[in-house]
Every structure is written in structure tokens, then in C-alpha cells.
Amino acid sequence: MAKKRVQGPNQPSNIHDVAARAGVAISSISRVLSGHPDVSESMRLKVEKAAAELGYEPDFLAQSLRRGATKTVGFIIRDISNPFFGVIAQYCEKELRKFGYSMFLMISDEDTQTEAENITQLRRRRVDGLIASLVSEDAPHLKESLEKLKCPVVLLDRELPGFAASAVIGNHHQGVQDAVADLIKRGHTRIAFISGSTKVYTTRDRLKGFKAAFKAANLPVPNDLIALNKFDADYGQWETLRMFSLASPPTALITGSVGSTSGALRALKSLKLTPGKNIALVAIDEWPMFDVYGGDLSSVYRNPEVIGREAAKVLLETLAGGKARKVVVDTKYIARGTSSGGLAKKRG
């Protein structure tokens, strides 16, 4: 004897319940509800009525399993407590939502191991696409594990040669070059650059701009003032302190992330140096309420809302059958009070 499912008092109803109520086959329910063209008007009415009466909601898991699509996009972020990334994620989610996609957010915590786990997890959960801000371009087996995903990927500010991913990349060198050029024009030659590892595109592109500015001014690049290893505050703080213990310390500083900037500011505070007075400082990236918290910080600005939104758009395009492509988001040097200061004539 077949064990029939008993529709409890307020158990969610399934497609069979609706079919029974409407007196039609379950395939018809599916067709009506998923907007298949081959349905008569009378059938549509019957089914919609029954579905409404039962408060029927199709099971997403079953749909996903059968359809082979989850309407879910993975988003791998390195650090969610950084509001710059938070804003990117926020606007990305907003855009995806418009098109019926949900965002599965995974945090890598700047760790390649965790990142690898995240990719695995997203694969097993069968996301339809992935947007990722990767920790490093040469993490072990990175390309393989992304390929194994077998779904469109959008990289944020990373390049993986030989892997056909879309990307949203910043025009970093432009902003940095303008910033450095301005500092040089103001008389600086000892300009420090503190940012993350050159194993990410972001840093390489910035370094390009940094060097280009010196070259354009016919000046030697101050290699001893280039510290490229990590984006976090501790590193920024440490390197700032180290550089000011050099025989010839920097007179200006460019910091490559919200973290680097924070660390540098903390270090400068402890050194009793005030940006805009006895040291020049240009922060790369602004964050919410920058006017309030950034003091009068000069910056190399890029718009996180645009980045988030574009990432979503490019991915959706690919999901709709489009080809992978790259979007370039520009960066802009914004000179403010802290572009001044730090030069000998103004010292002490």
C-alpha cells in the first residue's frame, strides 16, 4: 500500500497538492507557473486559483536540482569589515536582486586556504556564477579550481592569464601617477608607497603609475620606500614606522587601501606627525563619510558602487549567454589638504 503524503494543517503544500486541488496533472501546474506558452486560458485560471488558495510556493531546491540552475551567485570577498568592500557587495547584491538572483557571500579573510574552501563550497552548492576578489593571483591550484566551477566568473581587479574570466578592473595607474606627479611638482622626491602584494593586479598597476611619474619627471624611483606586501593596517603601520627610522625618511606617503591608510595614520599619530603639515599623505580608496573621517585627506578615488554594479552586470550578461569581457573603472586623484606638508622648508 502506497504511503500517501498527508497534507498537515499548515504544512507547506507541494505541486501534487495543487494538481489534486485543480484536478489537473502536475506537469500542467509547472507549465502555468513557469510561464510556458502552451497553456490554455482556462487551465491558467484553474491552476492559479488552486495555487493561490493553497499558498503554494515552488521548492527552490527541487527546481534548482531539476533545472540545473540555482539562481545564485557566489561572491567571495576578502574582508567584509572593510566598508569599501561592503559597499561593493551591497551594490552588487542590489543589482543581482533585480534580476532574480541571490548572492551567496563568502569571506576569505585574506587567506588563500579559506579562499580555496570557499570556492569548493560554492561549486558544491552549484552557484550559477561567481564574483570574486581574490587574495592572490598565484594561490595554489587557483586556476584549476575556478575552471572546475564551470560557470562564469568575474574577477575584481585580478588577472589570471589563460583563464577566460570577465573582470572589473580599476585604472589604478592613472590615479596614482597623477598623485605622484602632483607630489613631485610640489617638490617631493622621497615618496613612499605602501600597499599589498604585487601578486595582485591592483598593486602592479599602481606601481606602474608610481614609476611612470618618476620617470616623467626624470627622477630616480625611491625603491627603498616601496613596501608591497599586505593590504592590512598592521602592515601599513609597521612599514610607516620603519620608513621613518631610515636615515632619509619619506616626505610624502601613498597608502594603497583603507587598511594601509589606517595603519599609516596610526603610525603617524604615534610619531607626532600631522598629515598636511609635516608629512604629505595620499590615500588610495575612500570610504563612507570620508569627508568626516578622512580629515582633509587627498585620495585616489574609485567608486565602489560602480564596481559592485558593473560586476553584477557583466556576470548577468555572461549568464545570459554573452561573452566574457573586461570593464575598466577609472580612478581619480583628488588633491586635498594632505597633499601639502612634509617638505624641508616647512619643517620644524
Added chain:
Amino acid sequence: MAKKRVQGPNQPSNIHDVAARAGVAISSISRVLSGHPDVSESMRLKVEKAAAELGYEPDFLAQSLRRGATKTVGFIIRDISNPFFGVIAQYCEKELRKFGYSMFLMISDEDTQTEAENITQLRRRRVDGLIASLVSEDAPHLKESLEKLKCPVVLLDRELPGFAASAVIGNHHQGVQDAVADLIKRGHTRIAFISGSTKVYTTRDRLKGFKAAFKAANLPVPNDLIALNKFDADYGQWETLRMFSLASPPTALITGSVGSTSGALRALKSLKLTPGKNIALVAIDEWPMFDVYGGDLSSVYRNPEVIGREAAKVLLETLAGGKARKVVVDTKYIARGTSSGGLAKKRG
């Protein structure tokens, strides 16, 4: 003729492939891989070998559908660009991850409509549990839609009478009361309080502390300086400006969120008032690098790492069969430079 699935070159293999390779039934594969006790050693070896050779990974969707559990926890957050929330989410995720759960993050953007959509979405995706920072306690049909989820819920700083949810709530009144008491002791009576709506527990509890401090000092509560409506920066800015246009403006300010604080600071800047000099200011909630960006801001502190971690722990407990319960996280008034200033004797 049955259409047999052709195992393509590098198509992911399924349980049938493994069964075929090992020469056993698919049920045995499942038993071995899910650690069922009734398996012989030889069977275990055979299956593990075959699975490893094929690089088999069970399909999460199919597992979820069959098991009725998704190993996924929904996390509804109001504003991801607020780093205070970001940190909560981060530590919550970290804790859930340890126990094999993934976090599905949805952003409400301070909007009850979006929040409702998020709840629906999470229900359809069959999350095993929900952690939520709700926009308002009296959003339409809130309780019903949470009940409909039929899974454990952990509320962050909210109370829904009659709904059996766990909760992580801050001991807000304590910190605020201490802060206000200190300000009163320093001579303030015109103390403003700007925070979110009383439709959330957080605000009500803070208001309790605010009033208690005045009562303890035998002073009337300055009702005209209480502005409780929204947590965002615009509201904070606007209300600050409004209050300083009053005949009798405040001499001290307490702001109820990162947003409120930011808005107030922006307003004060435009009014050419400096916290710690011609106005006293206590911020509720700190955020990353507060020492650098908060200037010398006094605060009512609570630990977002603890909040995130505890939320996860309580939820996991309930998922493991435990009863719903509440966790109280304490808040602490930390007096710094901006607790001074603003009193007549020190004025212009």
C-alpha cells in the same frame, strides 16, 4: 531503450558512477560517505577508493532536497557598508563555518519591504536557521512570516513578544546610563540623544538608561532633545543641525549608531563646533580603527566579534535540538576627550 548518462571527459561524476566503479549499490556509497555505522571495512575501502579516483563530490542540492536540511543559515543584515555590522557578520560566519554551515547573507537596506522579500527568499531556499537584525519590530506581518519559516531564529537586539526566538541583545541601558550620568556630573543638563526608532529594542533600552540617569540626578529629562527615528547619517546630521538652531541648544550629544555619529560629526563640523571643546559627544558603538578615526571620541562600547560569535553559537545550539534562549552582551561607557567641552564656562 534507456538513455544512459554518458560520463563525459571531465564531467563531474555522480553517485552512480562511483557505484559502478566500485561494483556495489548506490546505497552503499551513500552509507560509506555519510558515515553510517553499518558498513564493513572492505566496503569502506572499495568505496573510498572509487570515490577518490573519480574525484566524486556529492551534490549539495540533491542532498539537501532529500535530507530536508541545507546546512545553510540565513543572515539578514540592515546595512553591510557599516563596518560594525560587517564585523558581526564576519565573526558569525567564521563560527558557523567551523560547524559546516554556510551563511546566506541578505541585505535589507533599512527597508521593511526588502526585509520581507529577504525572509521569503530564505524560506524558499530552505535555510536551516536565521539570524537577523530587523529593521523594525512592527513591520507588517513580520511575526507571521518568521513563523512560516519554521526554523530556529536568532534576533539581534530585537524582541518580538509571543514569538519564540533566541536573541542576542545588548545591555544598552547600562552604557548609556553611565555615559549620561558622567555628563551630568560634569555639569551638563542639555544633553541630546539622537538614535533610531523606538520600534526597535535597542533604542527603547537606551532611552531607559538615558532617562534613568536624569532621574537619578533628580533632573528633568530634556524631551526636546530626544530625536529617535532613524539610524542613518542623514538623520543624525539633520537633527543635530535642528537642535543647534533651538533657543536653548544642547551642550552634549549622544549618538546611537555609527551612522548617527557620522551625521552628527558632519553637522558639528559645518557648525564649526569641535567635540571635546565647545560640545561634548559620546558615540554609541565603535568601529574598526576607532582610535584613528574616532579622534578622541568617548563611546558606549559593545564588542561586535562577541555579538557575531554568540549569535552563531546560540543558533547552532538550537539546531542541535536545544531550546531558544537569550544572550545578553554588555555595553561599556568609555570616557575619552570628547566627554569634556560644551559647557558655558568654557564657551567662546
Added chain:
DNA sequence: CCCTTTACTGGAAACGTTTCTAATTTAAGT
């Protein structure tokens, strides 16, 4: 040596959908 228990294993029925195929109804053409 037979019977009962125990330890394992295979087969099949779920889980809740979508989609293919075949069958039915309806309309259209002569």
C-alpha cells in the same frame, strides 16, 4: 546440523520539481 540472531548489502521508494513524449482534444480544410 538446524535455527536464530547479527551484520551487512542491494533494490526501490522517496524528496519536489521540470521536461520529454505521447495522447487527446479542438480547429481547419476539403
Added chain:
DNA sequence: ACTTAAATTAGAAACGTTTCCAGTAAAGGG
């Protein structure tokens, strides 16, 4: 009225698992 095509619909086979149930083999007891 009769055939053919078009429009709908029902039924069944997927999707990839887990788990129930029955069955087999080995082990133990008399």
C-alpha cells in the same frame, strides 16, 4: 463527414541523493 494539423494536456522519466525494507551471508547456540 473525414482527414490533417495545431493546440493542449497527461504521464512518466529524469535530476542526484538518502533511507526504508527486505534479503543474503555469516556467526552463534543448542
